[in-house]
Amino acid sequence: MSVAFLIEQLLNGVQFGVMLFLMAAGLTLVFGVMGLINLAHGSLFMLGAFFCSWIAGITGSFWLGLGGGFLAAAAAGALIEMLVIRRLYDRDHLDQVLATFALILIFSELVRWVFGDQPLYLDIPPLLSGALPLPGGGGYPVYRFAIILAGLATALGLYLLIAKTRLGMRIRAGESDREMIGALGVDIRTLYTAVFALGAALAGFAGGMVGALQSVQVGMGEPVLILAFVVIVIGGIGSVKGALIGSVLVGLTDTLGRVFLPQVFKLVLPASEATAVGSALASVAIYLLMAVILAWRPKGLFPVNA
């Protein structure tokens, strides 16, 4: 096993994790600040991807598409917050799950109706095509590097936003005592809409970037949503820092599990059985990780109200 191989797989894991972070950050903010379980977060991811590829198809520019996907998801987020989500804050979690699950179905059908059943394809921009050489031979796609950088920049931006700005102060205040900040005269309705739109925009941004790696299709958000929930549970609900650490952990576990578990089994089993057993086990590796972490720290790695 060469060093380049190890580096490449680590990068793959980090890239996957960073992409999950963009999803998980919005989810954890919405859960932490508003106490709302939003299953429709995956639909916003899908929406971002569809708008990105649609706009990129019309204008020929990936960048316009990415911006469009970001804005479209933010707008859709603000809209559903005002129309639907707002009515759910005082209800219990079961009602929220029910309503946001309905939103998944509505968005999926809507997108199918507008864009059709066939997957759309999005090409990566020429600026980011090609591969960068890695030490020890081999190469790594520039586009995946760009995703890692964009994700880390977003994490930094979110940290600054929450730690240093007035909006961030209100978000933190909302997390610890929402009645109090309402009583202090903060317009909590607008704050909630803004936080929800921000989370939606991040999901849409992730959708647009991932769309260029794979195909853009109805239902693409739900598998990512499940992983994003695993991430925020591992990281501690409401904690953006937890979401970042959690998503990189999940990304690395999934990628390295897929690569190394079959190889471990090859030591004791014949090759084709080892690949079958190894890949089956790899697909549950992140859930094992979650179980272990929760057994050790039941509130996640970085609980907000510890």
Next chain:
Amino acid sequence: MNKGLRNLAKGAACGAGLLATLGTAQAEELKIGMITTLSGGGSSLGIDVRDGFLLAVKQSGAGDVEVIVEDDARKPDLAKQIADKFIQRDKVDILTGIIWSNLAMAVVPASVRQGVFYISPNAGPSALAGKGCHENYFNVAWQNDNLHEAMGGYVQANGFKKPFILAPNYPAGKDALTGFKRFYEGDLAGEVYTKLGQTDYAAEIAQIREAKPDSIFFFLPGGMGIAFMKQLAQSGLDTAVFGPAFSFDQGILKAVGDAALGVKNTSQWSKDIDNPANKAFVEAFQAEYGRLPSLYASQGYDAANLILAAKGKAGGAGDKAAFRSALKAADFASVRGPFKFAANHHPVQDIYVREVVKEGEVLTNKIVGVGLQDHANAYVGDCKM
């Protein structure tokens, strides 16, 4: 008598306006339930099978054949529900349409045991070809291993010594790699099973790079193959790739683009097979739908024509024994040319080697040789009907 009563009831239901589409309840109406994948990453396969099938039914002008189509979204539980509904409520004579082998395994065994015929236009898992074969189950496309066997032989014959092989971890994926290895007997650079429906292949591509193979054989049908080919092209690896036609069929080529040019793939069908039935099919399909047919479309078309021919011969599916032997005779003009069934109800056919070429601006396939001639499958001996 019983059937007469049922038809009377059907007529009454029509009159009541409950089922406006049922049409006239004639004595020997043939009812076909099609369960196929019309949404999500595998949708292009199901859409092609459906379109090919409906084209043949339309061409036949048979007014007494009713086809009900439902989308299984590539979910085994959903496919099972639809099958139960088709059998119990709609009382279909024939089920068809399933694309994915894991769905076929969920639906077929229970359905054929209830006396319904299942005509597979695609999925042909080894479990249903060997010990699990059934007199009411016919596969008009291929046994899953077939195309991969031909490619294994081709890779071996062309002097490749270290292929890296990968397929999804589900019945057809296992059949694929088993089939490939049955005819390729050398060493492998690596063997990997991916998740069904996986869209990111970065980890696998890194493994391929590390293993330094002289060729890559992959079976990743539908959107999976598109994602893999796109990501492989981005990674800068330029190892020769081979695959069954599923990875390079008409629907996929458009999305993959020029990266696929020159790739060899194996298929039981190609649009340039020279026979009158095929020429007419390709023309009619283009005229009807405005696109080139894929191998899935040809399979749907053949499945419908097999059913229609058997219906003509046995006078409907009422007499199950007569209908079964009419199906078995396979007295229809297949777009593949001569067609017959092996003892386990899977085709005996030629498997061609095709190359991806450009005709004008359109990427398509051209036959460059025959991989396996009059090929049946490895499971005939295990099947006791």
